[in-house]
Amino acid sequence: MKRVHNFNAGPSALPLSALELARDELLDFEGSGMSILEHSHRGKEYEKVHDETLGLIRSLMAVPETHDILLLQGGAHQQFAQIPMNLLMPGQSADYVLTGGWSERAYEEAKNVGTVRLAATTGVDHGGKTVYRRIPRFDELQLHPEAAYVHITSNNTLFGTQWAAFPETKAPLVIDMSSDIMSRPVDVSKIGLIYAGAQKNVGPSGITIVIIHKDLVQNARKDIPKIFRYSTHAKERSLYNTPPTFAVYLARNVLRWVKELGGLTAIEARNRQKTDVLYAAIDSRPDFYKCPVEQGSRSRMNIVFNLPTPALEDEFVAAAKKKDMVGLKGHRSVGGIRVSTYNAVEPSSIDALVAFMDEFARSKA
């Protein structure tokens, strides 16, 4: 069996052990004579999986009892709408910080629900297109004293920037962590709401993790459809409607792997090591590889860089593919090269890529 070096931006690489366990358990889940896919979501077999997944999220992220953990559907995109539907009261506004394509989408969608304010943007014009090269400094944020919440995107998947630390805000902080959830420890007690599609660091597509302070659940708007109320899902332990049972199961397998590795402190050290090697490879050839991101804003999850010309970038991607390295093309709206180094990407894949980068640059010198 051949497994490639998978640098996909999402859905993305999964730990081999998580896939192997799914394979081994597929036809007969724990002696029940059927797969977990075929079990009722109200049965004890699935309930056990469901609770284990929720428990692993709580323990790995050290989520305090003040917060609920919800497993929802609709991806981060649904949260772009569901957050203001629940948290934005009539007469109030919410603050948005723009640092990339996803925060732009969150902002635009929230406008369809209520009043939003631009608290800061790091977007600059680049030949008629808005690009983002950095995270704002805390003193650039113009926060409204009465805002319902402040929305930020912790890691900018397209532009390769990441908040190294989060601002202290008076209003609850709402964070789109889709592309860096569980890549490092964060202090959940300081955050009002965290949301993330699972398909980058936690599992397959199909589940969205929402970690929300219980006060926000309680005080949320009640005049919205029941299915969109956070309180509905909090009360029913995310079993109000049929959850994506297989996605929850596979996330369980991934989270077991994270735990075995030593939890988020160990994961962070591993991710740091991977990206240190990669950034060093880029910076060692400034005449050939260029990371457009400002030093203090560089992402530890999506590393973007350019070659001297778009034609060379295409050649780079094609030559890498021949060496079983896939998923290196930058997002269609940005171009260049993007290396996604999510949790499940092995350090050995980064080593292979770095060796290839060296070889490729030398062949063009």
Ligand SMILES: *Cc1c(COP(=O)(O)O)cnc(C)c1O
């Ligand atoms: C991938 C991604 C999204 C979109 O997620 P969907 O599950 O497709 O809705 C949103 N925000 C960030 C930061 C992402 O990386």
